[in-house]
Amino acid sequence: MSTAVIDGSVPAPTSETTAPEINWTFLLLGFAGMVIGQFMAILDIQIVAASLPQIQAGIGASADEISWIQTAYLIPEVVMIPLSGYLSRLWGTQKVFLVSCTGFLVMSVATGLSTSIDMMILFRALQGFVGGAMIPTVFAVAFTAFPPDRRVTASVVMGLIVTLAPTVGPTLGGHLTEWLSWRWLFFINVVPGLLVLFLVGRYANFDKGDLSLAKGFDWFGLGLMAVFLMSMQFVLEEGSKNDWFADTAILVLAVVAAVTGPAFIWRSLTYYNPIVELRAFANRNFTVGVIMTFIVGAALFGGTFLLPLFLGRVLDYSPSEVGTTMVVSGLAMFLTAPFAGRLVRKLDLRLLMFVGFIMCAWGMWDARALTSEWGYWEFAGVQAMRGAGVMLAMIAAQQVTMSTLPDHMVKNASGLVNLSRNVGGAFGLAFLNTSLTTNTAVHMGELTDRISQSSVQMQAMLAGMSQRFAGSIDPDGAALKAVWGMLQRQATTLAFGDAFAMLAIACAVAAVVTLFARPVKVIPGAPPLEAH
Structure with missing residues (x-):
């Protein structure tokens, strides 16, 4: 019987009964790079939390405008998170992660160089959208690339990242702002981001994409998903500040979310090539x-x-x-x-x-x-x-x-x-x-x-x-x-x-x-x- 060897990738199961031999150097270094990228993407949600007054003074924003520094990141991010599963199956995890990390770095620098609140909101929105793919792809790798007896260890690492990143975000952001300036909240991503690009590009060839999935891409489903998730996130983020449904914009977007949400679920269940596969919910666990x-x-x-x-x-x-x-x-x-x-x-x-x-x-x-x-x-x-x-x-x-x-x-x-x-x-x-x-x-x-x-x-x-x-x-x-x-x-x-x-x-x-x-x-x- 032959033995399949992983040269930086995890192969599909062979017809042989022999388990594939894993190149642990490639697997661990590639996964480490992805984990660092995931940490950056989650950290950036909260890293500005303790420094909003300094950012407000630096770009001349109003008290109402400055809250959008966080909101602008979160709203488009929720669209990319479920979309990343489809993109990973289409192009492969490595390519999706590299594009995501590169875009995240470029937008981080652009956000740090912003001179007005409009520029910062635009770049933060793009940063959240492209960076969102770095979060769920790590989970998928942990449960597919690692053998069953090592998945718990990978899961512990991910759990640590997911819980630590938002917790240490305000701490790190507060100290960075006092030591250097608020712009370094975004510039700090550059060095670890370059390390991520090297590790993922060199070692994280875990799977191959299936370009046949591009046929019949569900643009209508994508539109429904984007409108639903962005409307819902906006209502949740801004509702309490604007007295909820007493505000016309909040009321309209709540109605939009209430309509597009069920429509998106219907589309996902009936279309032959859905953006998000909902059949997993048939599993009670x-x-x-x-x-x-x-x-x-x-x-x-x-x-x-x-x-x-x-x-x-x-x-x-x-x-x-x-x-x-x-x-x-x-x-x-x-x-x-x-x-x-x-x-x-x-x-x-x-x-x-x-x-x-x-x-x-x-x-x-x-x-x-x-x-x-x-x-x-x-x-x-x-x-x-x-x-x-x-x-x-x-x-x-x-x-x-x-x-x-x-x-x-x-x-x-x-x-x-x-x-x-x-x-x-x-x-x-x-x-x-x-x-x-x-x-x-x-x-x-x-x-x-x-x-x-x-x-x-x-x-x-x-x-x-x-x-x-x-x-x-x-x-x-x-x-x-x-x-x-x-x-x-x-x-x-x-x-x-x-x-x-x-x-x-x-x-x-x-x-x-x-x-x-x-x-x-x-x-x-x-x-x-x-x-x-």
Whole structure:
């Protein structure tokens, strides 16, 4: 019997019974290059989060315009993520990744050189679109190029990247802005990007494309998908800022998404060569796993969004102080990853997902009691529990979602999994933003209702505050303003506690949903189960 040897690529199964010999140098170096590219693409979502004021001042943007620095990246990215599965089957993973990385680098430099908000929004949108292909293709390689007994290790690496990148983004961005300037948030991609191009171009020839897929390309389906996903993402990103359906644009785009979404699903199920193959949802584990990934996205991006916002808005932390506080979460994920990899091989994955979501819920529930007096160690405990829980849930969910799919479904499925995580994050952020605005107003009303200016305590406080502001033009007015600020700060703190509690409840519900998955245990050396 002959033995097939991989010369930088993973061949199709031969008719022989002998397993192909793997060139581990090519496989590991090529995969490493792809992982670095994936890290860059995910990192750039959040790397600007702590530096928006500096960017705003640098390009002369308004407060409303500057939020588009993140939105412009995310909206087109959600179109490329599911599309990348089709492109990988058409051209091959290596070519798609190289084109994606090259475009990402060019757009990164162009964004860093931008002199106006219009230029930056355009280049950020293009950066998100072309870079989006680097995210799901790594998942597909991990579940097709690696032998079954090594897929868990590859999955752990991906889980670490997916969870760490958005967590360390604000930290890295804050320090870069203070050390150099905000433009280096984008220029920093150049050196690792060149390394990615070399490694992927030299070693990542994992598969071959099938150009026959270009016949009958579903342009109509692509249009429906693009309109649906971009409309939905815009509504989720901008809805809370514009009072949702009270805004005409939000209402119109919500209706557009409601119409084009079902139309896209119908097209994908009936067209002979669809852009996105939805048959994977017939697999119960895949469906449960996508739901889990959706909630992981909400917990991951939601937690990463809430804490820096609280630290900056209520505690007045600088970008570097926010980054230093947030690093605990990333450290917890990093330390949990190797243990998670071992546990995935030994335990029922449903149990591991359940424990991960319960830990995440526990951490978020503890955070509901936060106050303006909390310090580094109080936040560290919350972050450590959430970070470890998210890592366990993420890695187990990846195995449950992908391990029972046949290889020919993996590329499309990886795009759907990554899309569900991003959309889950968008839903989470939209819900949390609305919750913060609404609950702050509610708590402010409750606090002011309990206070009467005729009360002895209130009069004594106002008198003391007036004496403190005796040197001002209007001491009494300054005293009232200061008291109002104290109440506003307390109301905001209570609203953040409510938001953390909502995340905790969502994670607890997810823990229950995990029990609906079919039993799956990763056995080293065993092939993946076929989908039912």
